[in-house]
Amino acid sequence: MDTPGTIASAVAKHLEGGQVHGKSKTFWTEGRFRGYSVTAKCWGMGTSGWLVHADAPEGAPPLLLSAQVRSTGDQAAVERGSVRAVVTGDASFDATWIVEGSPAATVRFVIDPEARAGIGRLRRSGVGFLGQRASSISVEDGRVSARFDGMEYEPSEIVGAIEVVVHVCARLGVMARERKETPPTAAQLAAEQAELAELRALRDRWWARASWPGRVAAVLLASVLTLAALGFLYGSCVPS
Numbered sequence: 001m002d003t004p005g006t007i008a009s010a011v012a013k014h015l016e017g018g019q020v021h022g023k024s025k026t027f028w029t030e031g032r033f034r035g036y037s038v039t040a041k042c043w044g045m046g047t048s049g050w051l052v053h054a055d056a057p058e059g060a061p062p063l064l065l066s067a068q069v070r071s072t073g074d075q076a077a078v079e080r081g082s083v084r085a086v087v088t089g090d091a092s093f094d095a096t097w098i099v100e101g102s103p104a105a106t107v108r109f110v111i112d113p114e115a116r117a118g119i120g121r122l123r124r125s126g127v128g129f130l131g132q133r134a135s136s137i138s139v140e141d142g143r144v145s146a147r148f149d150g151m152e153y154e155p156s157e158i159v160g161a162i163e164v165v166v167h168v169c170a171r172l173g174v175m176a177r178e179r180k181e182t183p184p185t186a187a188q189l190a191a192e193q194a195e196l197a198e199l200r201a202l203r204d205r206w207w208a209r210a211s212w213p214g215r216v217a218a219v220l221l222a223s224v225l226t227l228a229a230l231g232f233l234y235g236s237c238v239p240s
Contacts (some may be wrong), residue, residue, distance in 0.1 A: 001153070004042045010155035011040050015054050036166045038202070052161045053167050054081040056142045059176035062192060063110065063126040064199055065101030067119055074098050082133060090116050101139070102195040110139070110171045118164035123148060123157060137164065142169045216218075 002010075005020070008027035012018030015031025015038060022028055028041035033054075042050040056063075077083040078098075086107045093116045101107035101187075120163045122135040138145045146161035184192075 003190050004044045006104065007042050007153070007155050008040070008160070011039075011158050011162075012158050028197060033162050034166050034170070036169050038162055038166065040162060042153070042158065047149075048151050048153070049100060049147065050153060050158050050161070051145065051147045052158060052165050053143055053145040054162075056139070056144055056169050057173040057176050059180055060142065060172035061103075061106050061175050061179060062196055063101065063103070063106050063139045063172065064196055065099070065107055065110070065137070067097050067099045067111065067137040069135060070096060070098045082202070084202060086111075088116060093120060096120070100199070102199040103192050104176065104195070108193075110168050112171065115164060115167055115171070118167060121160055122146070122164070123150065123153070137168070139172075145173075 004025060004027045005022070008020045008022065012020050012029040012031060014044045015029065015033055018031035020027060020031055026041065026043040028039060030037070030039050036054045038048065038052065038054045040052045050055045067224055074083065078085045083098070084100050086101055086104050087094055088099060088108060088111050090113070097116075097119060099107060099111060115232070122137075134150050135148050137148075142236065144165045146165050148157065148161070155157070
């Protein structure tokens with residue numbers, strides 16, 4: 001397996017003006033890709049993974065989005081209303097990935113066939129934590145991100161994620177230009193904000209949204225931490 005440093009250096013070769021920073025276990029590379037400033041961070045030795053992000057262009061519509069590999073319990077969460085899945089219309093993609101976001105119309109515009117193809121090439125297996133999936137795509141507060149948590153990965157995977165992130169930024173750029181030419185009405189803006197507020201409120205209900213494996217992991221972690229705290233308190237109270 002390549003080290004994070006060598007992987008970051010390999011990724012930098014795909015970026016215009018790519019530069020590598022970091023030391024030891026964590027490295028990141030910065031540069032431009034198809035006109036967008038991109039940062040790719042990778043880490044290893046213990047917990048391993050990578051994170052890619054770029055900022056959406058000025059004037060882009062507000063968007064809250066996440067796309068993850070489907071897992072046990074997802075469909076039940078959707079059916080009870082704890083997760084608001086957006087159907088892209090691509091049956092094969094929707095069967096493998098779960099996309100949640102608001103406003104729904106913006107989500108469907110951004111997750112077009114090219115975006116779905118790129119997301120579909122991301123690795124689907126890895127080491128997650130408390131129900132976190134191996135690979136994920138997210139958009140929040142104007143930042144588009146892709147992440148992978150797993151022990152082994154290649155530079156080509158990070159480059160593929162950069163392509164997806166930049167494509168999503170470009171799609172948001174198309175919408176930004178359209179909104180500049182034809183500004184949304186006050187009613188449309190209010191409807192967007194209402195959708196976003198509903199999804200944020202839904203996301204705050206972590207326990208209702210968590211899969212059963214995620215809930216079990218959370219309970220086990222809480223139990224271990226509680227036992228450790230009790231052991232520390234007991235040890236500090238017993239006279240030496």
